[in-house]
Amino acid sequence: MHGKPLAVFLATMVAAVAAMAQTEGGAPxxxxxxxxxxxxxxxxxxxxIRSTADENMGRIVDVLVDGEGAARAAIIDFGGFLGxxxxxxxxxxxxxxxxxxxxxxxxVVLELTRDQVKEAxxxxxxxxxxxxxxxxKLEPLP
Amino acid sequence: MAxxxxxxxxxxPHPSRRSLKRLDWFVFLVADxxxxxGPFVAVYLTSQKWTQVEIGLVLTIAGLVSLLGQIPGxxxxxxxxxxxxxxxxxxxxxxxxxxxxATWPIFPxxxxxxxxxxxxxxxxxPAIAAISLGLVGHAAIGERxxxxxxxxxxxxxxSAAVMGGFGFFFSPQAVFFVTAALxxxxxxxxxxxxxGEIDAERAxxxxxxxxxxxxxADLRSLLGKRPLLIFGSCILLFHLANxxxxxxxxxVLTTRSSQWATVLIGACMVGPQIVVAxxxxxxxxxxxxxxxxxLLVAGFAALPLRGFLLATVRDPSLVVAVQLxxxxxxxxxxxxxxxxxxxxxxxxxxxxxxxxxxxxxxxxGAAISPTFAGYLSDTFGSPVAFIGLAGVALLALAxxxxxxxxxxxxxxxxxx
Numbered sequence: 010m011h012g013k014p015l016a017v018f019l020a021t022m023v024a025a026v027a028a029m030a031q032t033e034g035g036a037p038x039x040x041x042x043x044x045x046x047x048x049x050x051x052x053x054x055x056x057x058i059r060s061t062a063d064e065n066m067g068r069i070v071d072v073l074v075d076g077e078g079a080a081r082a083a084i085i086d087f088g089g090f091l092g093x094x095x096x097x098x099x100x101x102x103x104x105x106x107x108x109x110x111x112x113x114x115x116x117v118v119l120e121l122t123r124d125q126v127k128e129a130x131x132x133x134x135x136x137x138x139x140x141x142x143x144x145x146k147l148e149p150l151p
Numbered sequence: 152m153a154x155x156x157x158x159x160x161x162x163x164p165h166p167s168r169r170s171l172k173r174l175d176w177f178v179f180l181v182a183d184x185x186x187x188x189g190p191f192v193a194v195y196l197t198s199q200k201w202t203q204v205e206i207g208l209v210l211t212i213a214g215l216v217s218l219l220g221q222i223p224g225x226x227x228x229x230x231x232x233x234x235x236x237x238x239x240x241x242x243x244x245x246x247x248x249x250x251x252x253a254t255w256p257i258f259p260x261x262x263x264x265x266x267x268x269x270x271x272x273x274x275x276x277p278a279i280a281a282i283s284l285g286l287v288g289h290a291a292i293g294e295r296x297x298x299x300x301x302x303x304x305x306x307x308x309x310s311a312a313v314m315g316g317f318g319f320f321f322s323p324q325a326v327f328f329v330t331a332a333l334x335x336x337x338x339x340x341x342x343x344x345x346x347g348e349i350d351a352e353r354a355x356x357x358x359x360x361x362x363x364x365x366x367x368a369d370l371r372s373l374l375g376k377r378p379l380l381i382f383g384s385c386i387l388l389f390h391l392a393n394x395x396x397x398x399x400x401x402x403v404l405t406t407r408s409s410q411w412a413t414v415l416i417g418a419c420m421v422g423p424q425i426v427v428a429x430x431x432x433x434x435x436x437x438x439x440x441x442x443x444x445x446l447l448v449a450g451f452a453a454l455p456l457r458g459f460l461l462a463t464v465r466d467p468s469l470v471v472a473v474q475l476x477x478x479x480x481x482x483x484x485x486x487x488x489x490x491x492x493x494x495x496x497x498x499x500x501x502x503x504x505x506x507x508x509x510x511x512x513x514x515x516g517a518a519i520s521p522t523f524a525g526y527l528s529d530t531f532g533s534p535v536a537f538i539g540l541a542g543v544a545l546l547a548l549a550x551x552x553x554x555x556x557x558x559x560x561x562x563x564x565x566x567x
Contacts, residue, residue, distance in 0.1 A: 055200040068197050086197055087405070090416040091315050092190030094401020097203075127406055133529070 048109060051116060058085055058105070058117045066119050066126065070097060073138065073150070081150060082140045084132050085119075098129040099150070104143040121145060166286040166348045173343035174286065175302045177238075178279060180337040182306030184245055186314055187326045188268055190398070192252070195323040199256040209258075213265035217272055218514040222370075224273030225507025228281050229355045229500065235346055238278040239338055244271035246334035253327035276510065277503040280489045282344065285354030289497060289560075293490050297435020300485035301428045308424030315417060356493065356502025373505055379495050381554045383512040385451070386488065388547035390516030392454055392540045395524035397477070399540075400461055400470065403533050408467045415467050419474040426478025427485060434486045443491055444557045450483025451548040458541025462534040488513075494558035 058066040071084040082099040089095030106118045119126075125145035132138060138150040196206045231237050244267050251264035279299065287295045317325040352359045373379065400419065405412040438446055457476040464470055492509055496502045520540075528536035 052200065054202070055198050057198075068194075070197055070203055086194070088412050088416075089190075089194075089401060089405065090413050090420065091186075091311055091318070092192070092194045093398055093420060094405050094412070094416040095190075095194070096402045096405055123410065127408070127412070131402070 051107075053083075053107075053117060056117050058119050060119050060122050062122050064123050066121075066123065067095070069117070072102075073099065082138065087126060087129075088123075097132040098126065099132045099138050099140045100126070100129075101140050101142040101148075104141070164286070164288045164348070164350060164353065167345060170286060170344045170348050173340050174282060175298060176340040177282075177337065177344065178299045179302040179306040180333055180340060181242065181275060181279065182303040183310040184242065184249075184330055184333050184337060185272065186307055186310040187249065187330045188245075191314075191318070191323075191326060192265070194318075195252065195326065196256065196261070198323045201256070205258060209262055209265050212262060213269045214514075214518060216266050217269035218511060218518065220270050220273035221510035221514060222504065222507040224270070225277045225503040225505065225510070227274060228277040228503035232351045233346065234278050234281045234285060234349055234351070234354050235341060235344060237274055238282065239341055241271040241275040241278060242334060242337050242341070244268070245275070246331045246337075249327045249330035253324050253331065273507070273510075277506045280493075280506060281354040281503050282349055283489075284356065284493060284502060285349035285351060286344070288350070288353050289358070289493060292493050293438040293486065294432060294435040296486045296489050297432035297438075300431035300434075300482060303485070304424040304427035304431070304481070308421045308428070311420055311424075312417070352500075354502070355500045356496040356498070356505075357500045358498045370501075370504065370508075373496075373499070373501055373508065376495065378556050378558065379492075379505065379508075381550065381556075382491055382495070383509050385547050385550050385555060386509055387512040387516040388543055388550065389451065389454065389484070390513050391520050391523065392458065392516075392544035392547060393480070394517035394520035396458065396461065396537070396540055397474075398521065399524050399528060399533060399536055400474070403461075404467060404470065407465070411467065415471060418471045419477075422471060422475055423478030423481055426475055427482040430479065430482040431486050434482050435490070438486060438490055438559070442557050442559045443487060443494065444551075444555065446483050447487050447491075447551050447555065448548070450480050450487065451544070451551045453477075453480045453483075455541040455544035455548060458537050458544055462537035462541065491558050494560065497560065 053069050053072075055068055055070070057068050060066050067085045067087040069083050070086050072080050073082040073084065075081050080102040082102055083105055084097050084099055086095050087098050100119060100121065104120045106120060108116045108118060120143045121141065126141060129141045129147060130139050139147050140150050142148050193206050193210065196209070228234065228237055248264040248268035248271070251260050251267075255261075280296075283295045283299060284292055314326045314329060317329055350359060397419065401416045404415050404419075408415060434446055453476045457473055457480070460473040460476070461470065464473055488509065489506065492505050493502060496505045499505075523543075524536045524540055527539045
């Protein structure tokens with residue numbers, strides 16, 4: 010039922026987190042399991058993003074990964090009123106900060122303001138991706 | 152042309168003030184109920200961790216249903232004897248759909264809800280027009296459609312503001328709970344319209360005094376009517392030019408102004424509704440007095456003008472002012488589309504089926520519009536996209552001007 014991007018994305022997150030978390034080795038031939046605390050990790054699809062100035066920056070709708078499975082950019086649905094005029098833009102993964110769920114109400118913070126993001130071109134699948142990086146500059150994703 | 156002018160003025164029906172007031176409120180509440188189902192569905196489903204692929208699929212299927220359902224929906228309303236019951240069922244379907252969205256956002260349920268809402272909308276539109284025509288008859292329908300447009304736009308504007316607030320302060324989910332809760336007042340108001348005052352024959356576009364000498368027209372003979380085909384094509388071109396203009400302008404606004412974009416887009420959505428609320432009853436009265444064509448030409452002329460202005464104006468507050476032209480066009484269209492159809496189908500018993508036919512052409516235009524505008528804006532930038540849309544609008548205007556006949560029946564011209 011779920012589309013490809015989510016599957017890819019979940020796989021990415023699991024891979025990325027697995028590298029950090031403790032792995033409990035099972036018996037040979039048995040799949041090993043990893044236990045992640047609920048305050049340690051979180052799903053981010055559809056999560057609202059705030060800017061450092063606490064502005065609403067929209068919601069994460071997709072994550073772009075490279076051949077190694079490393080996250081390169083997040084696609085956020087930005088702006089608009091009741092769904093009119095919103096636009097999907099790509100922001101560099103490094104510009105996003107994930108505050109542990111236990112600490113704050115808004116757990117994803119983008120190191121950019123609305124003013125810096127407003128010029129970003131719309132993200133379109135199958136077209137070269139222009140990513141807005143933490144300095145506010147636009148860079149094509151190689 | 153000659154065929155629509157020969158009828159004597161029908162004996163005027165006498166709807167009670169109470170029924171007419173209830174119809175005002177019903178139109179108002181239906182517009183409220185429909186507000187949350189626009190582009191907002193995508194926002195809501197995103198907040199429920201839906202992927203873009205799934206959201207796209209649901210919206211596409213709902214779009215197809217609402218396109219293909221127009222003609223069957225209209226045919227259904229022409230067949231039934233109680234327009235009130237049909238309207239009640241449709242409103243209940245929409246409220247059910249809202250409740251499913253709010254409580255059960257999983258793929259099959261939402262797909263069913265979206266389909267339900269799209270199908271119900273195909274019935275509800277013609278049903279409201281049919282109740283109106285059944286209540287007041289052809290002689291007074293222009294002004295009645297004007298009132299309908301007024302209350303629909305007050306409802307849409309007000310609920311966009313209120314639901315926008317609910318979505319912002321509570322959760323996107325809250326919008327759908329509010330929508331579902333509106334079912335009760337909507338049904339109560341509908342009950343207040345006296346069923347005895349809605350003449351089923353009039354509601355279907357028949358003239359009761361001529362009931363015996365005319366069989367019901369079939370779809371083929373309807374589609375053979377030249378003025379109807381011309382009108383349908385005008386409407387198709389109009390929506391091809393119109394549908395993408397507001398969203399395109401919205402995304403342009405978000406690139407220009409960061410702080411105020413949301414407020415400005417809100418103003419661009421609500422502002423025209425105020426214009427419609429103020430103007431549409433006047434449009435209805437003028438349509439009876441000076442005829443349909445001058446108003447149609449004026450309404451269609453405002454669209455290319457708006458396109459050209461949006462291509463050139465840069466100041467965000469001026470954009471909102473230009474957007475008020477949208478209200479002018481919308482006021483004319485909201486009255487003139489059902490009114491022209493009522494004119495063209497006098498005595499055929501196919502008023503609602505014909506609304507379905509024109510609705511399909513409207514939907515086709517609106518469906519192609521974003522792709523057309525999106526292509527232009529991606530390749531050449533948004534000013535060119537606005538000018539492209541304005542070009543299509545000019546074509547629609549030329550068609551109305553040169554090809555569309557005056558449809559006001561001669562017999563009514565003497566009634567002030």
